Amino acid sequence: xxxxxxxxxxxxxxxxxxxxxxxxxxxxxxxxxxxxxxxxxxxxxxxxxxxxxxxxxxxxxxxxxxxxxxxxxxxxxxxxxxxxxxxxxxxxxxxxxxxxxxxxxxxxxxxxxxxxxxxxxxxxxxxxxxxxxxxxxxxxxxxxxxxxxxxxxxxxxxxxxxxxxxxxxxxxxxxx
Amino acid sequence: xxxxxxxxxxxxxxxxxxxxxxxxxxxxxxxxxxxxxxxxxxxxxxxxxxxxxxxxxxxxxxxxxxxxxxxxxxxxxxxxxxxxxxxxxxxxxxxxxxxxxxxxxxxxxxxxxxxxxxxxxxxxxxxxxxxxxxxxxxxxxxxxxxxxxxxxxxxxxxxxxxxxxxxxxxxxxxxxxxxxxxxxxxxxxxxxxxxxxxxxxxxxxxxxxxxxxxxxxxxxxxxxxxxxxxxxxxxxxxxxxxxxxxxxxxxxxxxxxxxxxxxxxxxxxxxxxxxxxxxxxxxxxxxxxxxxxxxxxxxxxxxxxxxxxxxxxxxxxxxxxxxxxxxxxxxxxxxxxxxxxxxxxxxxxxxxxxxxxxxxxxxxxxxxxxx
Numbered sequence: 057x058x059x060x061x062x063x064x065x066x067x068x069x070x071x072x073x074x075x076x077x078x079x080x081x082x083x084x085x086x087x088x089x090x091x092x093x094x095x096x097x098x099x100x101x102x103x104x105x106x107x108x109x110x111x112x113x114x115x116x117x118x119x120x121x122x123x124x125x126x127x128x129x130x131x132x133x134x135x136x137x138x139x140x141x142x143x144x145x146x147x148x149x150x151x152x153x154x155x156x157x158x159x160x161x162x163x164x165x166x167x168x169x170x171x172x173x174x175x176x177x178x179x180x181x182x183x184x185x186x187x188x189x190x191x192x193x194x195x196x197x198x199x200x201x202x203x204x205x206x207x208x209x210x211x212x213x214x215x216x217x218x219x220x221x222x223x224x225x226x227x228x229x230x231x232x
Numbered sequence: 233x234x235x236x237x238x239x240x241x242x243x244x245x246x247x248x249x250x251x252x253x254x255x256x257x258x259x260x261x262x263x264x265x266x267x268x269x270x271x272x273x274x275x276x277x278x279x280x281x282x283x284x285x286x287x288x289x290x291x292x293x294x295x296x297x298x299x300x301x302x303x304x305x306x307x308x309x310x311x312x313x314x315x316x317x318x319x320x321x322x323x324x325x326x327x328x329x330x331x332x333x334x335x336x337x338x339x340x341x342x343x344x345x346x347x348x349x350x351x352x353x354x355x356x357x358x359x360x361x362x363x364x365x366x367x368x369x370x371x372x373x374x375x376x377x378x379x380x381x382x383x384x385x386x387x388x389x390x391x392x393x394x395x396x397x398x399x400x401x402x403x404x405x406x407x408x409x410x411x412x413x414x415x416x417x418x419x420x421x422x423x424x425x426x427x428x429x430x431x432x433x434x435x436x437x438x439x440x441x442x443x444x445x446x447x448x449x450x451x452x453x454x455x456x457x458x459x460x461x462x463x464x465x466x467x468x469x470x471x472x473x474x475x476x477x478x479x480x481x482x483x484x485x486x487x488x489x490x491x492x493x494x495x496x497x498x499x500x501x502x503x504x505x506x507x508x509x510x511x512x513x514x515x516x517x518x519x520x521x522x523x524x525x526x527x528x529x530x531x532x533x534x535x536x537x538x539x540x541x542x543x544x545x546x547x548x549x550x551x552x553x554x555x556x557x558x559x560x561x562x563x564x565x566x567x568x569x570x571x572x573x574x575x576x577x578x579x580x581x582x583x584x585x586x587x588x589x590x591x592x593x594x595x596x597x598x599x600x601x602x603x
Binding site for chain 1: 291294295296297298299302362366369376379380381382383384387389392397398421424425426428429430431527
């Protein structure tokens with residue numbers, strides 16, 4: 057009987073102690089951020105989808121379409137095409153798109169890039185209505201960024217050769 | 233009980249799951265019920281099967297890295313570590329000490345976040361909503377710290393063969409120390425809210441007792457085993473990485489009931505804090521990446537087994553290489569599979585409400601069982 061009364065009393069006290077914690081936190085500042093009205097800053101290293109790093113020297117991207125990223129990608133989501141720059145032996149990317157719906161954000165493409173052309177964006181609101189919305193054209197994104205920064209927009213190296221075939225650019229290079 | 237003539241006592245079947253808030257994933261348990269009591273329980277698994285083991289055979293060693301964050305998404309960094317250790321052992325890559333320290337710090341932070349999530353989700357199973365909000369507030373601090381370092385908040389893919397890609401900075405160290413202070417100041421609140429709560433104690437004390445012999449028979453590991461009083465922890469029994477340098481204890485329970493498993497996890501978080509504290513104090517300077525790790529890794533022919541202690545128990549990788557760029561075979565030994573197989577023994581002759589309490593106390597991550 058004595059033990060029963062004691063247990064009842066300590067039990068009741070334990071409930072009050074728990075309530076005490078709740079009341080104490082009730083008067084403390086609110087920790088909840090009222091998303092979407094308020095937004096937190098993303099950390100600089102946050103991994104969104106990849107985007108081109110703008111080279112401060114040229115004001116454009118550094119991708120030479122070597123396709124290392126496309127080969128190393130575990131899910132094979134990267135599509136990159138490039139043409140030869142006339143007058144040099146280098147290639148330059150013309151289109152670059154990723155299928156973000158399959159991307160696992162492992163970061164292997166960023167690490168493998170020999171020219172350090174890629175970086176992670178801080179984009180996290182990426183809801184879409186169709187699968188097609190998840191295919192992100194990084195080249196178009198770069199052009200939009202260049203416009204926003206007031207830089208000259210990225211122009212593909214040989215616009216007339218691009219439509220025909222990369223060989224045309226190559227032969228043009230041989231003649232020069 | 234007196235039965236009317238013509239009626240016979242029958243059992244009936246009840247499905248717990250596949251989609252049920254207390255199963256924490258798509259797990260189905262077929263319960264044979266005799267009134268309120270469970271006669272037999274039969275777990276049905278495989279709903280979340282993603283063929284992780286087969287995937288390894290089709291990808292290069294590097295390409296398999298992101299899979300490791302997705303086998304068990306709650307303690308992803310331990311899985312990262314185990315896989316990297318296996319490949320490093322096979323290829324003979326020596327990891328610099330600073331990288332090992334960074335691995336230990338981040339993995340232990342991840343362990344705490346996993347235990348905190350279990351704490352909140354388990355109390356939700358028992359019908360307590362408030363603690364969930366408190367522990368998620370704390371967990372958020374860890375996620376912010378790891379987000380700043382690794383770039384992701386849940387399915388980390390951070391470790392690389394030969395080290396880690398990113399070094400920790402003073403901000404991270406200061407953040408860790410602040411977090412340790414903060415979490416230690418919260419233990420009293422957790423005790424007052426939950427551990428001393430009379431309702432919680434009545435729901436958990438002497439419920440779902442797991443005798444040590446039974447646990448060993450089923451290969452149960454992790455806090456579930458330690459709750460039964462067996463101090464088996466890979467970090468102590470087969471030390472890996474730089475764990476031998478740190479002073480920490482292995483908390484064990486006495487009775488092996490649900491409350492003991494709860495207490496073991498709570499004390500383990502404090503031990504993890506101790507490890508992080510010591511690692512931050514002893515953090516050596518130096519490189520974070522081994523030199524000369526080939527981009528196209530081709531480990532020599534051979535086989536290797538490595539194991540780490542995750543938040544749920546022993547996770548092991550058995551890796552066979554035929555000297556190719558792709559592994560020949562990868563076998564994942566996941567802790568939850570063994571821990572789940574003991575469940576039918578535990579929930580026999582209990583009521584459904586207790587079965588939910590016992591199921592939660594084992595801390596199952598269902599996609600890990602199916603893998």
